[in-house]
Amino acid sequence: MLPVMFKNSWFPTVFDDFLNTDFMPRANNTAPAVNVKEDESAYIMELASPGIRKEFCRVSINEEGNLCIAIENKTEHKENDGHKHHYLRREFSYSNYEQCYTLPEDVDKQAIGAKVENGILTVTMPKQKKAETRTTKTIAVS
Numbered sequence: 581m582l583p584v585m586f587k588n589s590w591f592p593t594v595f596d597d598f599l600n601t602d603f604m605p606r607a608n609n610t611a612p613a614v615n616v617k618e619d620e621s622a623y624i625m626e627l628a629s630p631g632i633r634k635e636f637c638r639v640s641i642n643e644e645g646n647l648c649i650a651i652e653n654k655t656e657h658k659e660n661d662g663h664k665h666h667y668l669r670r671e672f673s674y675s676n677y678e679q680c681y682t683l684p685e686d687v688d689k690q691a692i693g694a695k696v697e698n699g700i701l702t703v704t705m706p707k708q709k710k711a712e713t714r715t716t717k718t719i720a721v722s
Contacts, residue, residue, distance in 0.1 A: 611677055612651070612701075623687065623705040627651070629677070634696040639703060641689055642680060647703070650678040 612629040629651055638650040653676060683689065683705065691706045 611679070620707075622707055623684065625681075625703040625705070627701040627703075628699060629701060630699040632696055632699055632701060637694070637696060637701055639692075639694040639701075641683075641692070645683065645689065646680040647683050647692070647705070648678070648680040649701070649703070650676070651701070652676050 612627040614628075615626040617624045617626075625647075627649065631653075632651060636652050638648075638652075640648050642648050686707045687705045688708045692703065694701060694703045696702075
């Protein structure tokens with residue numbers, strides 16, 4: 581596992597020339613925060629992406645059976661107030677995101693659902709119902 585470098589452009593460092601190499605990949609600062617919860621009937625994944633709309637999201641199962649989530653931010657940023665200004669610091673990210681997740685074996689892939697509400701993409705992955713098998717058997721006594 582390679583170490584990961586987090587870039588903080590607000591505080592430039594004298595080590596930039598040494599650390600800015602292909603040996604140490606950058607962390608994906610544009611990835612949404614992800615929560616995963618589990619209860620007795622389902623797994624629930626929440627991705628926080630402020631300003632997200634359902635038109636920007638694609639949720640699918642790929643050929644390997646993994647859950648793939650893509651968020652394409654198509655928001656155009658316009659200055660509507662007529663004021664001319666420039667940013668001294670800008671951390672809002674409007675880039676695209678795509679990630680595939682390995683699903684637990686007990687997920688019912690045909691019943692997965694997703695919704696967007698208040699800037700959070702929620703993916704609900706119901707668990708397969710375990711079939712209770714009752715076995716009866718006569719045991720010979722010797």
